[in-house]
Amino acid sequence: MGGVRPQVVAHRGASHENAEHTLRAYLAALDAGAEGLECDVRLTADGHLVCVHDRDLRRTAYSRSLVSETDLADLADLDFHSWKHPWADLDDEAPDPDERLDRVLTLRALLETVADYDRRVELAIETKHPTRYGGLVERRLAELLRQFGWDRADSPVRVMSFSYTALQRMERLARGVPLVMLVEHARSWTLLRRVVGADWIVGPGIAELTEHPRLGRRIADAGHDLHVWTVNTEAELDLCLELGVKAVITDRPAYLLDLLDQRGPAAG
Template structure:
């Protein structure tokens, strides 16, 4: 079975991660799902930002958790990707809508309005000053779009929630029991502990480096009885390893390239 191609923070190899432009490019390339990280602003909005602070992606020292959405909307989240744009006469002008901060709600609305069904993989970031409120807000957002209920028979779920935090996933299971969960795994030592804790229907989400560096662990994960979604898969060798293990989804910065390699 051909694995689902999931755009990691959008088409983030080519465009600034977590911007609407990166996600639209991934959709147009044919990605089957979009992955995003979410954090909560000081005034209660979920925004698609990976880091706890804004130094890397917006050249600002502020923390997401102490900033209001209006503060973030005044920042440029795209220029860091192409710092020499001022010297490029062909570089497109910045578009605040496509290059600014992206809320989870806007991303979900974009997916809901797209011309074909697309799934969303939402990673909640922890630790955070807001704790369980993050998962509660995610559930509220999914409920607004009707994506917190069991899909019709034969249809995939439109959204799933991922986290490295087992506690966060347990909260999510209580709040939205029909939403699929992905236990992210970074290190071999984490797998030894988590394999006894994950729910029977949970998906396993190991990193590609874990699978490459520990072949025996990779095989045990593949044969665990759980679906496996792997991050971040960008090269031919990484993709071939995932195919050999029968993974169900590959999360990649290069959705167009991986789709081409798969012949999709």
Template sequence: MRRTPRIRRRPPRPTRPQVVAHRGSSHETAEHTLAAYVKALDEGADALECDVRLTADGHLVCVHDRDLRRTAATPGLVSTMNLAELDELDFASWKNPWSELDDEAPDRDPEHGKVLTLRKLLETAADYDRHVELAIETKHPTRYGGLVERRLVETLGDFGWDRAGSPVRVMSFSVNAVSRVRRLAPDLDVVLLVDKAHHWPVLRPVVGDDWIIGPGIDELRDHPGLGRHLVKAGREIHVWTVNTAEDLQICLDLGVTAVISDRPAYMLELLGR
């Protein structure tokens, strides 16, 4: 039997958009570390955003770049390394390289600066004392292709989060990746990320009626027509990466339902004024 597609109608304008911590509270704390996510939760973030990549031995880890030069000071590739090898690296020191010389700096839990597995992040969110949502981005291109989405949906299934009512939504710049998630888990919310305004007319005919659209704030600022077209089409909009009061106002004017920010505490402060 052919499945009847869900039609996502543009929801009523919320009192405020959901504040999503981009790679954790990453403005001040090293991205994708457990410390960054715990800080974001403690600051009141409504949701957590992460990027996931697959290791050589099949683990999903929260890392943005395909190589580790920027965040772990090594030329290694995530996809060619086992989890045990990644676990030996320091993913936090690059953010504050002089912290060890600061006698007044608080002691850092070594575990908070290690590579973070997606499973650990999901456990952290599940165990927190309030409802927390997650926006998980699969990175492409990758040598593992569609295995990334299959492994992701399997992992979500271990938490019962691969079905309707899940606190998780899956994002990607790849139409194929988003389509794959929808086939594997038809009731999961999905977000197609858009990094160029002029791509939208090409993408529009192949995008599902109920897909959320995730434009970058730079494109909304530089090409206001993109936001107007999305609103007119009744699309739910999640925007990245929103870090200033001016950019937040653009989102408020459009009635977006989520802002993804490196500075979740600052966004919450602005929204509370």
């Protein structure tokens, strides 16, 4: 196996056990020892970046509203927790709902959590496209990173997207912030490898790496580090170790950290 121990990045927080993108999920990931946090961001109608994956709120907040058409104050009234634990009222050991932990999470609040934490934590931020706001998402993100002093090369933040155009835009807005070109289909790498920046990271999905055994080597041979999503099993982790993957994005950070600890500090 490869000798590099990958960074363990919590996918939408510790989202296997907790409602995704809630502060509760992120604090659980930090408590577990996650070295990085991953989030998706969208713009609200009144211009706030919030950590929400889907364009609408049906799955995670029982609402037909679109994030892009809803003000932050109205999002704050919604319950982003109960969908994950629908039987919590019947479970004596279930944690009590907490508005601070279980409501919509702004990116600013997540950045503040990372900034205040007692060890370095990195943050992988995915901008979602297509969106009605187009490039405004990256502009607002760059502005926010600038306020934290995180718009430069030593930033704990990296920006990811499936949109090559969005990453080009981010490169202009915040030079030095690492960029991750997400790859959904193995066949798209043939085109992407000709255009992605020489120092860009590449982020294929674990399913594509599994189904196309040569893909990971092709990306590495082109000189790019690999950050892989979403790695949740021992077999998937082993494949990443064989490929020398630098970061694994997982719903189960505590489990992957335990597996890596069992393999020793070098994960070899």
